Amino acid sequence: MAPKIIVLGSTGYIGSATVKTLAQQKANITAGVRDPSKAQELVNAGAKVIKADMGLKQTELASILANYDHLYVVTPGHIDRTNLTLNAIKAAKQANIKYILVVSIPPADNLNILFGRQFTPIEKELKSSGLTYGLLRLPMFVDNIWGNAEAIKTQNTFYGPIDGSKKFVTVAVQDAALAAAVILQNPTNHANKTYTLTSDFSSSDEQAQFYTQALGRTIKYVSGGYEATKQALLKFMPEWQVDGILELYKLVENQDASQTTFTNDFKKITGQEPTTHAKWMQQFSKAF
Template identity: 30%
Template sequence: MYLVTGASGQLGRLIVQSLQDKGVPANQIVAAVRSPEKVQDLADAGIVVRQADYNDTASLAAAFAGVNKVVLVSSSEVGQRAPQHKNIIDAAKEAGVELLAYTSLLKSDASLMMLADEHNATEAMLAESGIPYVLLRNSWYLENYTGTAAMAVEHGAVLGCAGDGKYAMASRADYAEAAAVVMTTEGHAGKVYELAGDEAVTLAEYAAAVAEVYGKPVVYQELPEQEYVKVLTEMGLPEGFAQVLANSDIGASKGALFDDSKTLSGLIGHPTTSLKDALKAALA
């Protein structure tokens, strides 16, 4: 039995689908979700849906019964991830899980990004747990930017504070496929995979790609870090999250989100999704 946490989320759903694409029968996949009603379509397709709240240890113990392999999709609740992940790891250990794959952050152990802290704490907990595990250190999602491309076109600008830092982005589907490969093939326990897109772009190059695909002028506007935070908060983002985004740009300016090893495309057996293809799909 394969269990995917956060299976109602965008990455979790894609991992469930990728496991099926790799030949895993639906009745051997457990979609662990906080709200089962949100994944009725998965249940209708024969996926085993179990209620599992990262904060509710009793629900986790029940959800992990009979499970052999787990994909721990990192919690979306920044600031709460470490204790939530500990609950997952404890449940996996109690269940005698044979392999746990964790979606961490690219080069997290060397990263100065604020987001790295909770990932590093989780990696340390896994190392201490005794559970066989594999780290899937993901770079940025293409969707982080293609999802806001229309807004960039509307305003004619992409804002940020990343300088000439390069983002080696891949699609959620690429990262999901990597997780499914690790789950369905052997020899991954103890491995650390630094996963990133084959193509790396600066935000100026991203803006140029948006302009080309949408046929409208779009430029990159570099801002000081705190001015970028101010703009993001004025757009309605919580200040804490705005700080994280700006800090991530600063990290990118220092190479935190760049990797040219092509480990991801090697793992999945084909090139990762290109920026322009992702933008065209978003436009369509």
């Protein structure tokens, strides 16, 4: 019998892509969301949708999770995400979940950055919970180029804070979703494992070349510096999150191992080749 899977944090980038992938694969998938009325897209994809989010009281959340075998906790983009995720882990333990998969980041143990301070206690709690677990450490996304879609369409240019020659790892959302779907349906070989998923290792200048080839016109990268990037990102997200992202870019500038180590974890999990920037832009070229 197929395991009953529930995803908490189902409406974000990673959560929704994972739910849709599981639904496409005919898994027994339930999307836990804060407001089911805003999750019609997941229903249309074939998932069951219920009200279940990390902000519920631990006992209430545990009573919901007790109906499922495997749990995916997509750590939310919320300033209190540490406590929200800890609550979900503790509820999973109370519910005797058979397997729990949690999203983290490559520099999870770096207490010198905001995101590291947020994720360190999450990983510590998970590993000491007694639950059979998996950790998916996700770097910055290939898909972040969507934020530059208008600039590419109108100026043939995309922007960022760092020198264009600095190489760094990224992961495609669709790759993260597929890897999670594979693990959640059959976690036997993924017990107490930590994976760092990477799809590409390239510089912004190299990405400009990939986009040029995919779009058939010259695309260039321009470093606008940190302050200009911050002001641009503040249009889409809160300041704490922007500051955290800029700290990741500073790690890239310093060529920190957390941002420059390419792994084969995606292929090990799925048996497939990852979605590079070149492949991604070919796939979505009509939008640019």
